[in-house]
């Protein structure tokens with residue numbers, strides 16, 4: 001009886017260990033199988049090229065630039081996507097800023113899906129100021145202050161490597177070329193051509209990183225240098241917002257010698273402008289649904305119409321459908337500021 005009991009315990013114990021081992025392997029296997037080129041995978045960053053019909057590799061920029069970055073490695077049947085809302089961001093920048101170059105930089109070595117290629121081809125046809133270029137990460141980092149730091153494998157420590165890559169690239173691109181960086185979930189509603197050296201606050205405390213402009217030389221360059229230094233010193237792979245908004249906020253806190261965004265006046269910041277939330281983030285992130293509902297339409301449109309560009313909080317709002325004839329604020333502004341994209345994206349934008 002006692003021996004039976006003991007044997008039972010041992011068997012159960014062995015079973016537990018076995019299940020544990022198998023499940024660990026299973027988890028690893030599933031991760032490898034399904035995470036390959038999935039949302040938070042960065043293995044494509046090292047791949048020179050897979051598709052033949054890639055756009056040219058990015059060389060250099062001159063003049064007034066607006067940059068967008070696509071940093072995901074996601075592929076679906078060997079292709080990757082620029083979706084309707086991303087195309088809308090790019091079109092809206094080009095539409096309201098004919099005097100500026102609008103440049104989409106992406107890393108993915110695969111070719112664009114048919115639908116995305118169709119969207120992008122339309123944009124290239126209608127807007128001579130749009131360029132689409134692939135970058136090779138290693139090349140792009142060369143001869144920059146962060147080359148060694150990046151090569152040491154910093155992204156491996158990140159829980160959100162695609163997102164953190166996007167953070168790193170925005171500061172690097174502006175350091176390299178100067179210009180305006182925009183997130184791919186904005187809609188530009190005004191000309192930005194006469195504005196330089198600015199960012200936007202998203203609340204009274206923090207500066208956000210969805211819209212940033214640094215001049216190639218002088219003031220902008222000094223802040224860009226500060227941002228790269230902060231990035232290297234304070235990078236945290238385990239804090240999502242530390243390397244995007246965190247970098248610009250900390251850098252400006254030092255540069256302007258004040259703690260809160262609301263106190264970062266142009267005078268205190270030696271001419272750098274930190275715009276209030278109403279300028280680029282007119283709807284607070286917690287209220288993102290207002291872009292997708294007809295309730296409060298007039299009030300929402302009033303806020304939108306007094307902004308220069310609006311940030312749509314894609315991380316929260318991506319799954320929310322916008323039907324063409326729905327008359328929600330997002331549909332109205334897309335139709336107005338990215339008309340070709342909106343036309344192509346039926347019935348759901």
Ligand SMILES: *[C@@H]1O[C@H](CO)[C@@H](O)[C@H](O)[C@H]1NC(C)=O
Nearest residue numbers: 076077079112113114115117
């Ligand atoms: C995409 O377009 C190519 C060339 O026109 C065609 O051969 C291919 O079947 C298309 N793929 C899909 C998924 O529609």
Ligand SMILES: *[C@@H]1O[C@H](CO)[C@@H](O)[C@H](O)[C@H]1NC(C)=O
Nearest residue numbers: 096099190191192193194195
């Ligand atoms: C930008 O500034 C130039 C020169 O002052 C002026 O001619 C132009 O109208 C301005 N553009 C916009 C959109 O404000």
Ligand SMILES: *[C@@H]1O[C@H](CO)[C@@H](O)[C@H](O)[C@H]1NC(C)=O
Nearest residue numbers: 294295296297298299300301
């Ligand atoms: C919204 O504005 C329109 C046009 O200005 C007006 O006709 C309508 O009554 C307003 N709706 C509300 C709910 O205030």
